[in-house]
Amino acid sequence: MAKKPPKDEPKRWLDDPVNVRTFIRGFYWLCGLIILIDVVHSIGWHKHAAFHDGSLLGSSETLPSFYGIYGFLACSVLVFLAKALRAFNGQRVLMRDEDYWEK
Amino acid sequence: MSFLAASEIAAHPALPLLLGGLVTIFVRGRYAGVFMVAAPLLGLWTISLLEAGSSSVVSCFGQEIISVNVDKQSILFGYLFHLAAFIGGLYSFHLKDPWQISMGLLYAASAVGVAFAGDLLSLFLWWEALAVTSVFQIWGRKTERSEQAGFRYLFFHVLSGLLLLAGIAFRYASGDADPFALVSLTDLLTSGDAGAQLILLAIGVKCAFPFLHVWLTDGYPESTPTGAVFLSAFTTKAAICVLARLFPGAEILITIGAVMAMFPIFYAVIENDLRRVLGYSMINQIGFMVVGIGIGTELSIDGSLAHAFNDVLFKGLLFMSMGAVLHRTGEMRGSELGGLYRTMPLTTGFCIVGAASISAFPLFSGFVSKSIIMAEAAAHGHHVVWLCLLFASAGVFHHAGIKIPFFAFFAHDSGLRPKEAPVNMLLAMGLAAFMCIFIGCNPDWLYAMLPCGAAGYHPYDATHVITQTEILVFSALAFTLLNLWKQYPPELKSINLDVDFLYRKGGRLFSSTMATFWNGLNEKAHAFFVGGIAGKFSAFTAEGPCIMAKLLSQPLQRLGFYPGKSDEETEADLEQQATTGIHPIGLTALFGILFLLGFLVLAWLVGQ
Numbered sequence: 001m002a003k004k005p006p007k008d009e010p011k012r013w014l015d016d017p018v019n020v021r022t023f024i025r026g027f028y029w030l031c032g033l034i035i036l037i038d039v040v041h042s043i044g045w046h047k048h049a050a051f052h053d054g055s056l057l058g059s060s061e062t063l064p065s066f067y068g069i070y071g072f073l074a075c076s077v078l079v080f081l082a083k084a085l086r087a088f089n090g091q092r093v094l095m096r097d098e099d100y101w102e103k
Numbered sequence: 104m105s106f107l108a109a110s111e112i113a114a115h116p117a118l119p120l121l122l123g124g125l126v127t128i129f130v131r132g133r134y135a136g137v138f139m140v141a142a143p144l145l146g147l148w149t150i151s152l153l154e155a156g157s158s159s160v161v162s163c164f165g166q167e168i169i170s171v172n173v174d175k176q177s178i179l180f181g182y183l184f185h186l187a188a189f190i191g192g193l194y195s196f197h198l199k200d201p202w203q204i205s206m207g208l209l210y211a212a213s214a215v216g217v218a219f220a221g222d223l224l225s226l227f228l229w230w231e232a233l234a235v236t237s238v239f240q241i242w243g244r245k246t247e248r249s250e251q252a253g254f255r256y257l258f259f260h261v262l263s264g265l266l267l268l269a270g271i272a273f274r275y276a277s278g279d280a281d282p283f284a285l286v287s288l289t290d291l292l293t294s295g296d297a298g299a300q301l302i303l304l305a306i307g308v309k310c311a312f313p314f315l316h317v318w319l320t321d322g323y324p325e326s327t328p329t330g331a332v333f334l335s336a337f338t339t340k341a342a343i344c345v346l347a348r349l350f351p352g353a354e355i356l357i358t359i360g361a362v363m364a365m366f367p368i369f370y371a372v373i374e375n376d377l378r379r380v381l382g383y384s385m386i387n388q389i390g391f392m393v394v395g396i397g398i399g400t401e402l403s404i405d406g407s408l409a410h411a412f413n414d415v416l417f418k419g420l421l422f423m424s425m426g427a428v429l430h431r432t433g434e435m436r437g438s439e440l441g442g443l444y445r446t447m448p449l450t451t452g453f454c455i456v457g458a459a460s461i462s463a464f465p466l467f468s469g470f471v472s473k474s475i476i477m478a479e480a481a482a483h484g485h486h487v488v489w490l491c492l493l494f495a496s497a498g499v500f501h502h503a504g505i506k507i508p509f510f511a512f513f514a515h516d517s518g519l520r521p522k523e524a525p526v527n528m529l530l531a532m533g534l535a536a537f538m539c540i541f542i543g544c545n546p547d548w549l550y551a552m553l554p555c556g557a558a559g560y561h562p563y564d565a566t567h568v569i570t571q572t573e574i575l576v577f578s579a580l581a582f583t584l585l586n587l588w589k590q591y592p593p594e595l596k597s598i599n600l601d602v603d604f605l606y607r608k609g610g611r612l613f614s615s616t617m618a619t620f621w622n623g624l625n626e627k628a629h630a631f632f633v634g635g636i637a638g639k640f641s642a643f644t645a646e647g648p649c650i651m652a653k654l655l656s657q658p659l660q661r662l663g664f665y666p667g668k669s670d671e672e673t674e675a676d677l678e679q680q681a682t683t684g685i686h687p688i689g690l691t692a693l694f695g696i697l698f699l700l701g702f703l704v705l706a707w708l709v710g711q
Contacts, residue, residue, distance in 0.1 A: 009445070009520075012444075012445060014444075014513070024583060024587075027579070027580070027583065028580075030576060031576055031577065031580050034569070034572055034573050034576050034577075035573070037569055038569050038570070038573055041565060041566070041569055045565065047566050048564055048566040048567070050477070050478060050481035050482070050489070051481050051482075051484070051486075051489075052482065053484050055484075055486065057486050057489075057490070065573070066570075067493075067570040067571075067573040067574040067577070068573045068574065068576070068577040069577070070493060070494075070497070070574065071497040071573065071574035071575065071576075071577035071578040071581070072577040072578070072580060072581045074493070074494045074497040074498065074578070075497055075498070075501050075577075075578045075581035075582060075585075076581050076585070078368060078369065078372060078494075078497075078498050078501060079372060079501075079581070079585055079590065079591060079592065080590075081369060082369045082370075082372035082373045082592060083373070083592045085369055085370075085373060085599075086373045086592060086597075086599070094373075094599040094600045094601075095373070095595070095597045095598075095599055095600075096597060096598050096599070096600060097597065097598070098596050098597060098598055100598055101598070101607065102248075
């Protein structure tokens, strides 16, 4: 499947797994930094609410890290549901062979 | 400033593109590419001369048709479609296929025509032109698959045209004073007017409403590398333009839009063809626009129009970067791609700009338009819809923002080492990427062109920037962790069933049932008429004279008319004479006299 890359190819920065790990570690720090900024902003300044109707969603939306948690959960749910759409309990649901319509 | 009269305009704004399209039917080679770039530029200049409030009326069969009506919205879309045609033209500069070139320009002209249509009649003409001209971007691939996909695509778009025509007929029959006016039909829709419902359905097909969407995810991935860039720019955005005119504030659109924003992202995660992923992501983005139109405030509609403008640019940019990969490698399946950043670094960079824009990162174009719709949904108390849109925002980053660049340019090394994209493609991508960042950093430039100027909306508010960055970064975190934990669904050589299952299977069932029934009937009829009656008749005409002659000859034989011949000999003679058509003149004359006598008797009987 995968062809062999040419031998005399120069090595790129991302070709080294150590650099990939550094990149990912930097990304974790970024996540922490964003949460920190959100917390500081929520404590020190007035956070503009999206909802003005005093509902439960309206009051929880302004809590620090609401968006982070929602984003993380949404994407996890998305991935697991999508996987279930491919095949559930070993039974294919929506996934078919590539030449399904040509058969 | 303008040399055109304020009330009446001299030429249709789509004229430069129309002429370009007609000329490139005949022009071949390099020069055709020049027209693809020059015609949109000329068109941009004509749009800049237009003044809001002017219009053009033609009289046809005693009916006044408003062929052009200029307002802020039509000017916005006029600029947008010409810009898209220019970028698409630059991207396809190397094309040699005259069908794709001329039809591409005519397709752009049709979209401009829809944007400027002044009533339902002129809208219908451009609407049909949009359907017919666009399909050549799919057929241009010249494979059996693309041919069939093109026909399925055309089926939906012809259906849309027929629905629109039926809706217009109902409007005409309703007896309204001005049945063809391009004004809000929302009240009529809520009161259950059949005309308004049919028109909404017609627009719904072109907007890719749920269950009517498969033409998009079926057709676009089968188009040529350049064709998808044209297709992604015009049809759906022209439909959004009409939807905003005809159905602002129709509540059903909020639900439809939320469903459109939600369901495609699940498909996008498990889809292998990366341009099909973009197709699903397109429906997801249109969902946002439909919600904005459904909320129906001036600000939310402005948000939808602004998002349509931005979507043409960033979705075009993503389709261009994938088109460049397809152009260089001939491959579009995520399972077969990967590691292309090594030799296509510029395309990778442009793709990432498009991905950041569609994901609505601050400083990129999606941020300044999607947020208007989100804010309006929240401000008008649509809690569930708001949660859906937020889910969809995280999801779109997941599949269009990360998956597209990751699986094409990074992920595992496919071993493919294609050349960087051609210069004209790079220029087109560069221009689109520049526009994405420019609008993201200068939203007021876009807001000033909106019909209501976005009513003083400010996207760069500290809360909004922080929360938006947070949701995106944590979506990326989920992607990263799931990938590291091997939970992320791998790219597999596969397809996924969509609602096309219903009509493709249904279509096959219909055609096989019809074939069995009608072919069976045909065989029965053949056996009865051709084998039965006709066979008997033919046998009668062939052998009848012989039998008749034998019958007549028997008494004559007895009377001794055939002296010196036995009965058998006489019969054999007569048979030979009858089958070869040679009778003695006397016998023929006898039959002739009998025949005429018969007529005489018949005439006498009738005369009585």
